[in-house]
Amino acid sequence: xxxxxxxxxxxxxxxxxxxxxxxxxxxxxxxxxxxxxxxxxxxxxxxxxxxxxxxxxxxxxxxxxxxxxxxxxxxxxxxxxxxxxxxxxxxxxxxxxxxxxxxxxxxxxxxxxxxxxxxxxxxxxxxxxxxxxxxxxxxxxxxxxxxxxxxxxxxxxxxxxxxxxxxxxxxxxxxxxxxxxxxxxxxxxxxxxxxxxxxxxxxxxxxxxxxxxxxxxxxxxxxxxxxxxxxxxxxxxxxxxxxxxxxxxxxxxxxxxxxxxxxxxxxxxxxxxxxxxxxxxxxxxxxxxxxxxxxxxxxxxxxxxxxxxxxxxxxxxxxxxxxxxxxxxxxxxxxxxxxxxxxxxxxxxxxxxxxxxxxxxxxxxxxxxxxxxxxxxxxxxxxxxxxxxxxxxxxxxxxxxxxxxx
Amino acid sequence: xxxxxxxxxxxxxxxxxxxxxxxxxxxxxxxxxxxxxxxxxxxxxxxxxxxxxxxxxxxxxxxxxxxxxxxxxxxxxxxxxxxxxxxxxxxxxxxxxxxxxxxxxxxxxxxxxxxxxxxxxxxxxxxxxxxxxxxxxxxxx
Ligand SMILES: Cc1ncc(COP(=O)(O)O)c(C=O)c1O
Numbered sequence: 001x002x003x004x005x006x007x008x009x010x011x012x013x014x015x016x017x018x019x020x021x022x023x024x025x026x027x028x029x030x031x032x033x034x035x036x037x038x039x040x041x042x043x044x045x046x047x048x049x050x051x052x053x054x055x056x057x058x059x060x061x062x063x064x065x066x067x068x069x070x071x072x073x074x075x076x077x078x079x080x081x082x083x084x085x086x087x088x089x090x091x092x093x094x095x096x097x098x099x100x101x102x103x104x105x106x107x108x109x110x111x112x113x114x115x116x117x118x119x120x121x122x123x124x125x126x127x128x129x130x131x132x133x134x135x136x137x138x139x140x141x142x143x144x145x146x147x148x149x150x151x152x153x154x155x156x157x158x159x160x161x162x163x164x165x166x167x168x169x170x171x172x173x174x175x176x177x178x179x180x181x182x183x184x185x186x187x188x189x190x191x192x193x194x195x196x197x198x199x200x201x202x203x204x205x206x207x208x209x210x211x212x213x214x215x216x217x218x219x220x221x222x223x224x225x226x227x228x229x230x231x232x233x234x235x236x237x238x239x240x241x242x243x244x245x246x247x248x249x250x251x252x253x254x255x256x257x258x259x260x261x262x263x264x265x266x267x268x269x270x271x272x273x274x275x276x277x278x279x280x281x282x283x284x285x286x287x288x289x290x291x292x293x294x295x296x297x298x299x300x301x302x303x304x305x306x307x308x309x310x311x312x313x314x315x316x317x318x319x320x321x322x323x324x325x326x327x328x329x330x331x332x333x334x335x336x337x338x339x340x341x342x343x344x345x346x347x348x349x350x351x352x353x354x355x356x357x358x359x360x361x362x363x364x365x366x367x368x369x370x371x372x373x374x375x376x377x378x379x380x381x382x383x384x385x386x387x388x389x390x391x392x393x394x395x396x397x398x399x400x401x402x403x404x405x406x
Numbered sequence: 407x408x409x410x411x412x413x414x415x416x417x418x419x420x421x422x423x424x425x426x427x428x429x430x431x432x433x434x435x436x437x438x439x440x441x442x443x444x445x446x447x448x449x450x451x452x453x454x455x456x457x458x459x460x461x462x463x464x465x466x467x468x469x470x471x472x473x474x475x476x477x478x479x480x481x482x483x484x485x486x487x488x489x490x491x492x493x494x495x496x497x498x499x500x501x502x503x504x505x506x507x508x509x510x511x512x513x514x515x516x517x518x519x520x521x522x523x524x525x526x527x528x529x530x531x532x533x534x535x536x537x538x539x540x541x542x543x544x545x546x547x
Contacts, residue, residue: 343481349484
């Protein structure tokens with residue numbers, strides 16, 4: 001197993017000075033950094049293989065197509081999906097969720113139907129449902145969250161009771177406060193009441209093993225850029241019967257079987273949902289994310305991140321007036337906090353001066369901020385390439401920042 | 407005779423020239439923020455909120471003897487410090503002077519990063535809004 005120093009060297013961006021100090025990157029929930037393997041793959045594709053895929057019969061087109069489809073295969077294995085044609089490429093989690101809302105939702109929602117989202121959701125797992133609900137006369141209801149940041153499962157059961165819920169849309173992990181939701185239980189409950197369920201995996205994929213079949217997921221969405229891959233690539237996994245019964249989303253090239261002015265027939269899965277030239281280069285480079293992750297010792301990522309989470313929680317708790325928002329027993333390595341008498345934005349601006357990148361604000365989860373009656377939080381989110389030494393410097397700088405502000 | 411907009415800018419540049427590290431600069435800015443009187447609740451209205459800021463920022467403007475007066479407040483103290491400088495430079499001048507003011511001091515004191523869109527701290531929106539007020543009141547002056 002490589003040492004942490006070696007692992008950090010795999011991520012070129014980490015080795016730099018920001019405002020005169022070594023960069024400390026604690027904004028991994030927003031996007032993760034990319035290993036050199038991914039950067040090289042991107043460069044190699046454009047330098048050696050660039051061609052449009054699926055259509056050409058020349059050598060470059062064949063190489064590019066094979067590489068593109070290889071990523072799909074790797075994602076299938078990563079998610080433990082039954083087949084690779086259930087893996088649909090999109091531009092990101094947001095696009096994946098909108099796809100389900102605009103196809104499954106459009107075909108299935110009727111006036112009076114209920115759609116459940118949780119109070120922990122990112123805006124991208126709220127707004128697409130509000131949009132289609134408005135169009136269809138359906139209603140979006142909210143699974144409440146307890147003070148600890150844990151979802152209220154009793155309330156969830158009550159909401160399902162009348163069997164009027166068509167779809168539940170919840171995240172696996174909250175981006176704002178790190179709560180890991182009990183999705184296995186939530187999926188079973190949804191199914192017991194005749195509802196389908198979409199899991200937003202944007203924040204979970206980088207931190208834990210995924211198994212869409214064992215968890216019996218109907219839909220699962222995530223973004224490559226939060227899994228050490230490039231931006232502009234997302235994935236939608238769906239159960240075969242659901243995907244097959246859904247109407248196409250966007251029309252165009254690639255998604256058709258035959259086009260004529262008397263009628264057009266559509267391609268099969270997954271191409272039915274992939275109109276137009278996809279983001280070939282980034283999909284191909286994303287393949288290297290899996291190679292990189294597979295090169296790490298099994299279980300090490302979770303172990304390292306859990307150690308960082310407990311160390312940071314313990315160190316931060318010693319700062320006077322600091323309050324952690326979100327204290328669920330099951331959390332990923334994300335800490336949202338407030339410090340009495342200070343505004344998160346001021347903390348963020350000053351930490352940046354020390355070369356420390358955290359996120360401040362509402363984290364695209366305004367309903368959650370409203371629930372806790374706070375303007376936003378400071379959020380430090382860790383990845384396996386972060387270290388205890390970085391946490392030490394972060395805590396020391398945070399103390400200094402607080403004295404500057406108070 | 408009150409200082410011109412550019413005189414005040416020069417004054418600020420000189421004050422900030424005294425600091426040789428960022429921490430001193432920001433401590434001064436924080437101090438300015440803390441000293442800014444702010445707004446009473448009656449002016450912290452939805453209409454006065456500047457959009458596009460991570461912290462809430464309110465701007466209130468009115469005319470007095472042909473001059474445009476600004477008062478403002480924010481939840482975040484660094485933003486308040488930045489606002490305090492804008493007020494010192496622009497408030498109390500004619501709408502015409504405010505409209506054509508070139509706020510070069512922001513760059514010269516090393517705060518131009520706060521004008522970047524990504525900062526979403528509202529300095530940019532604040533400047534825009536102040537100029538909008540100047541435009542709106544210029545017909546009355
Ligand atoms: C939980 C969650 N869902 C959805 C998204 C949206 O992802 P993207 O912007 O990559 O589409 C994010 C990104 O922050 C997220 O954290």
